[in-house]
Amino acid sequence: MTFSRRQFLKTGSALGAGALSAPFLGSRAFAAGTIDVGVLFSATGGLSIIEDSMQKATLMAIEEINAAGGVNGMQVKPVIEDGASDPKTFNEKASKLVLQDRVPAVFGCYTSASRKAVLPVFEKRKNLLFYPTYYEGSECSKNVVYTGSAPNQQLDVFIPWIIKTLGKKKFFIVGSNYIYPREMSKVCKILIEQNGAEWVADEYLELGHSEWGAMVSKIKDSGCDVVLSNVVGDSVVAFYREFKNQGLDHATLPICASVTSEIEIAAMGPEYAAGSYTSFPYFQSIDTPENQTFVENYRKFTNDPKAVTHFAMMSCYMQVYLWKLAAEKAAATEPKAIIGAIGGVEFDAPVGKVKVDPDNLHLYLTPRIAQWQADGQSKIVDAAPAPIKPLPYSAYGETAENLFCTGSGLDSTKL
Amino acid sequence: MADTLFIGLSLASILLLVALGLSIIFGSMGVINMAHGELAMIGAYTAVLSGIYLHLNLIAAIPLAFLVTAGVGWLIERLVIRHLYKRIMDTLLATWGIALLLQQAIRLQFGATFFGVNIPGLGTGLQNVSLPAFFQQSWKIGDFVIQPYRSFIILVTIALAVATWALLYKTRWGIQVRAIMRNPEMAAACGIDVRKVSSMTFAYGSGLAGVAGVLLAGFKTVSPEMGATLVVDGFMVVVVGGVGSLVGTAAAAGILGEINGIVSLVSNDILARAVVLALVIGVIMWKPTGLFNFKGR
Secondary structure, eight states: OOOOOOHHHHHHHHHHHHHHHHHHHHHHHHHHTTTEEEEOOOOOSTTTTHHHHHHHHHHHHHHHHHTTOOTTTEEEEEEEOOOOOOOHHHHHHHHHHIIIIISSSEEESSSSHHHHHHHHHHHHHTOOOEOOOOOOOOOOTTTTTESSSHHHHHHHHHHHHHTSSSOOOOOEEEEEEEEEEEEEHHHHHHOOOOOOOOEEEEEEOOOTTOOOOHHHHHHHHTTOOOEEEEOOOTHHHHHHHHHTTTTTOOTTEEESSSSHHHHHHHHHHHHGGOOEEEEESSSOOOHHHHHHHHHHHHHHHOOTTOOOOOHHHHHHHHHHHHHHHHHHTOOOHHHHHHHHHHHTTTTEETTTEEEETTSSSSSBOOOOOEEOOTTTTTTEEEEEEEEEEEOGGGGGTTTSSSSSSTTTTEEEGGG | HHHHHHHHHHHHHHHHHHHHHHHHHHHOOOOTTTTTTHHHHHHHHEEEEEEHHHHOOOHHHHHHHHHHHHHHHHHHHHGGGGGGTOOOOHHHHHHHHHHHHHHHHHHTTTGGGGGGGGTTOOOSSOBBBOOHHHHHHOEETEEEEEOOOHHHHHHHHHHHOOOOOOOHHSHHHHHHHHHHOHHHHHHTTOOOOHHHHHHHHHHHHHHHHHHHHHHHHHSBBBOOTTTTHHHHHHHHHHHHHEEEETHHHHHHHHHHHHHHHHHHHSSSSSHHHHHHHHHHHHHHHHHOTTSSSSOOO
């Protein structure tokens, strides 16, 4: 034996210590180069059906960004909280992310109710929320980047198109009974009247209502020639099914919807929606390399070869990149720096080229109109020629020439 | 007018479908089964899964769902409810807990999600059951549109109500159940095996919930949460109709369904809901034991 047992132990333990400490040091160094961001969706409760896919899209974007070198050389680490489909919980978790975890940005919220619940946290603490859902507008916070569409980006092209191309004159407006459908309906009525058509009814059902017998019967008796639907959630499924079961046909009386997406179509069975229309900036069927890559990567990421993509979850994906680009532009990640830098940031997203409007921190988006096919996918039948400016106050008369919401905040004298 | 009555009738048939099982269980065992909606949800998932894996259509899924949910109900009775008889608050809590467990079991795909396995047809997502083509058409007689699927639901509901009536009034088991409803101690003293009859009753009531679930799956989405609101509607019917009265349950379902249908056509669905709830409160104040009830106990 050339060395004694004691020596052997010494060397061994030194080696062991070395082996142990190396990754430890490594991870310390790694920790200095990471940045935490908040991810806040509902993993439980009724809304988890949609919000689950939104969370996955967010995490997928973070993973991609990390694989490509991170943000300003730092790896992005998501701090995930569960809003549990409950606005109060959303508020608590947002406070936790902002105050305890001190994240410089939170990606999250699906419903307007949850956004309204977390808004005071971000405004008071001068933090930053990236909100991914198409929504009712009427907000001008400087602590939120709105990456979904404003009402004008869903309806400005849609309503005139229904009247001129489909030749429809009498609208039956139907929605779920809460703020989004009611605000959408206001914008609809302005546009319908501007374009020389009329609306015969404006009806609401409770959110989650699944008994559509009476409403569809009313639609049938109303003498309308088109139905404009702002119905949200799984009510959509019961609505379209009842519509067909009562013998109505999209060929003569189409449902034109502002919310019905790939998720709802898959849930109702495509045969019930075939022939109806939806207006969104994003559809899974958009035929660009960016979108095809996105759909493929999402299916790989979720390990589900049939996973569908939809507008709100695409926005979740896109907004992480917008944050990254703003952080690189500002060479900082503090909320204030991002808010200052993000106006004018452009990105080639699955939805096409988007740009953050410096006035109201919403996105320039291209409205598209699609007709649902028998296979559950959409065929894009018309689109705006270029991205259009977001106008969150269009229900109250805001136009591109007369902005209510500018870089200096909301001009409430105009309301 | 015929359209209005038909809508009311189809609303009533769904109420009755949900309330029937609940009424029997509540009437004979005094158990408020908060998991009744979730049993309907299990029935709906049986239809979804049998469609995917066995290629059964909705009609064929009905007996299967009855057996599956009856089995689940029998297990629940054996494992939990049996130990909680005559403790109404405890059964309420226990069945509510079971409801949450069942929801979560479907959502987590019986735990498979923890291992990264994805079972198509389960999970948090919305599922659907496709209707056979002949249910999707509609026929016109004059101005009246016949909806095959709604008509089918009404017929199945009537058939189930009649079958339940026959079971209760024409069979030996039915006599035993009715005896237990009136006075369980006396029934036991007469040599009726209360426990055995009760577990059969619970299984039968659960099976009815399963059938309701399959039929509901035909016009609404199937999701783990779908059952949560059903139990409320079911109890409204049971309370208005009178505990343990089959005729009362059917009549209450008919009255509430028609009122709901008429008010929602004349005004709107939100007001119709309010009117129905006001009516239920009125009935409870005026006749605390329900419209139809026997004296006794």
